Amino acid sequence: MNQDVSNDPSTDDEDSIRLDNFIKLTGVVGTGGQAKMLIQNGEVTVNGEVETRRRKKLAIGDEIEVLGEVFRVEQD
Numbered sequence: 592m593n594q595d596v597s598n599d600p601s602t603d604d605e606d607s608i609r610l611d612n613f614i615k616l617t618g619v620v621g622t623g624g625q626a627k628m629l630i631q632n633g634e635v636t637v638n639g640e641v642e643t644r645r646r647k648k649l650a651i652g653d654e655i656e657v658l659g660e661v662f663r664v665e666q667d
Contacts, residue, residue, distance in 0.1 A: 610626075610635065610655070611645040639654075
C-alpha cells in the first residue's frame with residue numbers, strides 16, 4: 592500500500608524531516624518512543640535499505656517502509 596505523507600512544516604530545513612518524526616506523522620505509531628523502537632530494531636527501511644538512525648534526515652521523494660506499509664515523503 593502506497594501512502595503519501597506531506598513534509599512536516601515544523602522542521603528547520605524545509606526540504607527534510609527526521610525519520611522518527613515522519614513515522615509519527617504517518618500514524619503508524621502514536622509516540623516517538625514507539626517510532627524509536629521500530630527504527631532501532633531494524634524494522635524500517637529507507638529507499639530499500641534498513642535504517643537504524645532515528646534522526647536520519649529524509650528528503651522529498653524518499654520511500655519509507657514500516658510495518659508492511661510504504662510511504663513517500665512529499666512537499667506540501
